[in-house]
Amino acid sequence: MSYNLHHPTTTTAEFHTAKTTFSTRFRKIRQQTECICKPLEIEDYVVQPVVDVSPPKWHLGHTTWFFETMILLPYFADYKVFDANYNYIFNSYYESIGARVIRTDRGNLSRPSVENVYQYRKYVDQAMEAFLQTNYPDEVASILELGLQHEQQHQELLVTDIKYILGNNPLFPPYLKVDQTAKSEVKTSKWISIDEGVYEIGFEGEGFCFDNELNKHKVYLNTYQIASELVTNREYLEFMNEGGYENFRHWHSEGWDWVQKNNSKAPMYWYFIENQWHNYTLNGLQVVDLNAPVTHINFYEAFAFASWSGKRLPTEAEWEVANGYFEWGKRWEWTQSAYLPYPGFTKADDATGEYNGKFMVNQMVLRGASVATAENHSRPTYRNFFQTNLQWQFTGIRLAQ
Ligand SMILES: [Fe+2]
Numbered sequence: 034m035s036y037n038l039h040h041p042t043t044t045t046a047e048f049h050t051a052k053t054t055f056s057t058r059f060r061k062i063r064q065q066t067e068c069i070c071k072p073l074e075i076e077d078y079v080v081q082p083v084v085d086v087s088p089p090k091w092h093l094g095h096t097t098w099f100f101e102t103m104i105l106l107p108y109f110a111d112y113k114v115f116d117a118n119y120n121y122i123f124n125s126y127y128e129s130i131g132a133r134v135i136r137t138d139r140g141n142l143s144r145p146s147v148e149n150v151y152q153y154r155k156y157v158d159q160a161m162e163a164f165l166q167t168n169y170p171d172e173v174a175s176i177l178e179l180g181l182q183h184e185q186q187h188q189e190l191l192v193t194d195i196k197y198i199l200g201n202n203p204l205f206p207p208y209l210k211v212d213q214t215a216k217s218e219v220k221t222s223k224w225i226s227i228d229e230g231v232y233e234i235g236f237e238g239e240g241f242c243f244d245n246e247l248n249k250h251k252v253y254l255n256t257y258q259i260a261s262e263l264v265t266n267r268e269y270l271e272f273m274n275e276g277g278y279e280n281f282r283h284w285h286s287e288g289w290d291w292v293q294k295n296n297s298k299a300p301m302y303w304y305f306i307e308n309q310w311h312n313y314t315l316n317g318l319q320v321v322d323l324n325a326p327v328t329h330i331n332f333y334e335a336f337a338f339a340s341w342s343g344k345r346l347p348t349e350a351e352w353e354v355a356n357g358y359f360e361w362g363k364r365w366e367w368t369q370s371a372y373l374p375y376p377g378f379t380k381a382d383d384a385t386g387e388y389n390g391k392f393m394v395n396q397m398v399l400r401g402a403s404v405a406t407a408e409n410h411s412r413p414t415y416r417n418f419f420q421t422n423l424q425w426q427f428t429g430i431r432l433a434q
Pocket residue numbers: 095125183187
């Protein structure tokens with residue numbers, strides 16, 4: 034899969050300010066990852082139900098490996114690796130960092146134990162805390178920033194992967210122990226009109242962004258309208274009830290093949306029980322909340338729904354230009370834009386150059402953020418991207434016309 038990464042565009046002066054806050058941010062972000070895993074039983078840490086879902090134990094180790102490999106080994110004198118085997122099991126996809134366990138085998142890692150992995154985290158955290166007190170060079174600050182952003186991306190993946198693991202357990206155990214069964218309010222969607230013209234999209238200015246958000250550039254947009262609200266479960270259910278999954282006319286050829294092959298009839302986690310649609314949520318199996326935004330739909334489904342409703346998905350440029358006029362952040366929103374480099378896109382020569390660029394094929398862009406996204410980890414220029422058949426993320430639909 035596919036998460037985004039890196040290339041801080043921060044200036045030297047900002048780095049000096051950033052350095053003073055790194056210790057605090059490092060501790061907070063590392064703790065948050067462990068906090069997400071708190072409700073898990075030990076058995077939940079190891080399961081890998083499908084290739085796209087990584088076991089929580091692997092996320093815990095991999096995010097730690099990132100700091101050990103990218104910062105401690107090259108920059109902290111006399112640092113000793115915790116375990117020489119860990120580079121092999123916790124490297125995700127960095128060809129430049131050597132051999133690694135294949136993705137499908139992450140669920141076979143019954144060893145190291147969960148306890149060992151937590152010890153690994155502690156060992157690396159202590160070394161990092163010591164390292165952060167040293168007078169390290171500015172170049173490290175950008176990798177540090179990347180490591181923190183990387184860990185936050187894995188926090189989102191942890192939530193989505195934990196949901197998949199528990200949601201595919203036949204007993205549907207809830208992740209959250211608190212009952213949050215309150216239903217969503219009705220919100221009427223309005224059309225937001227944007228005039229034709231030349232606009233600018235892409236990241237510019239201070240702060241962090243990933244390399245795929247660069248460079249800021251001009252785009253021409255025709256007049257369009259974009260919905261103020263996301264598509265709800267109620268609206269999606271109408272599409273289902275009117276035979277949306279049975280009519281090839283709404284689907285791409287690939288999407289239709291996917292429907293046939295999987296006998297798809299509803300979003301992921303939906304179950305028809307005793308004449309009522311239920312869905313698995315982080316609070317366990319619930320009757321579908323009709324006013325909540327639909328989620329866990331793939332690109333094929335988002336496209337088919339838009340076609341059925343006589344509308345379309347927005348392009349990523351349309352989404353970005355209009356983003357100040359609507360609320361976003363509950364669902365990653367599918368766009369009809371293929372994930373491609375922006376004009377002037379460049380990749381770093383080191384391992385961090387493997388973060389985004391090599392995934393720019395056969396994926397579609399999602400904009401926004403989701404309920405699983407880490408705090409302070411979204412912005413209007415952020416480009417997420419997934420393959421067209423994947424449903425396990427907290428995805429959603431905003432229509433355009
Ligand atoms: Fe990663």
